[in-house]
Amino acid sequence: MASESPGTSVPPSFVTAVGHPVRWRLLGELARGDLAVHELTALLGQPQNLVSYHLRKLRTVDLVTARRSSADGRDTYYSLDLAHCGDLLAAAGAALHPGLALGRPTPAGSAGGRVLFVCTGNSARSQMAEALLRHRTAGAVEAYSAGSRPRPIHPHAVTALAARGIDLAGARPKHFDEVTGQSFHYVITLCDKVKEICPEFPDHPRPVHWSIPDPVNDPDGLAAFERVADNLAARIEFLLHALADQQRKAS
The missing domain is CATH 1.10.10.10 (Winged helix-like DNA-binding domain superfamily/Winged helix DNA-binding domain)
Known part of the structure; x- marks a missing residue:
C-alpha cells in the first residue's frame, strides 16, 4: 500500500x-x-x-x-x-x-448484552473466551460458556490467561443443559464439531461460528493456548463493536 x-x-x-x-x-x-x-x-x-x-x-x-x-x-x-x-x-x-486515515477505538464502555461461547469440552477455548470478554468489559457484558461434553479446565488455559492478568483457576466446566432456554444476544461456537449440534436459543436464530483449532492436542503445548488467547482477544475487540451497535439500535 x-x-x-x-x-x-x-x-x-x-x-x-x-x-x-x-x-x-x-x-x-x-x-x-x-x-x-x-x-x-x-x-x-x-x-x-x-x-x-x-x-x-x-x-x-x-x-x-x-x-x-x-x-x-x-x-x-x-x-x-x-x-x-x-x-x-x-x-x-x-x-x-x-x-x-482514522483509527477505530473499541467501544468497550458502551457495549453490553449477554454472550454465550460454546465448544465440545468447555475446558479451554470457550472458558478462555468467557473470561477474556468479561475481563475486557469489566463485567459490562455478561459472558457465559458451556460444552456438549464438559471436561476439567485445562491447566494451560489457566496459565495462558494468568499471563494476561485473568484468574481462570476457579472456573468450572458446564453442560449445555445449564444454559438451554436462556436468551443471549450472541451465541458463538468455537469448535467445528459443536457447531453441528449447538442447541437453539430463544431469539437467536443463527449462531456465529469462530473456527478456532483445539489447543488441547496441539504438540506446541502452552504456546498453542497462547495463540488461541490472542485469536480470541482479537475477535472479541470486534465483537464489542457489534454489541455496541446492537445496543444503540435497541435504545
Missing part, C-alpha cells in the same frame, strides 16, 4: 478487490463469523463455483483465510481477517485524503 499515495489515479488494491457485489456480500457474511462454502452459497443464492472464485480473489489480498474443518475434513471454513480489513480500509481512506 505504500505506493498508493493520496491523489493517485490508481485505486488501492483493497478497493478493486472488494468492489464486486458478490465479494462485498461475502465480506458482509464473513464479518459475522466463519462459514463454509456451502453455507455461503446458500446465503448468497449463488452457485458454488462462483462463490469459490470470488473467495480466491479475496484470499489473494489476504482478507480471507481458509482452515480445514476439524469435524469433517472435506469441509473448509473461511474467515475474514477483520483487523487486516480495518488496516486496508484506513489505508484506502488515506489514499483518497489524509483526513480519512
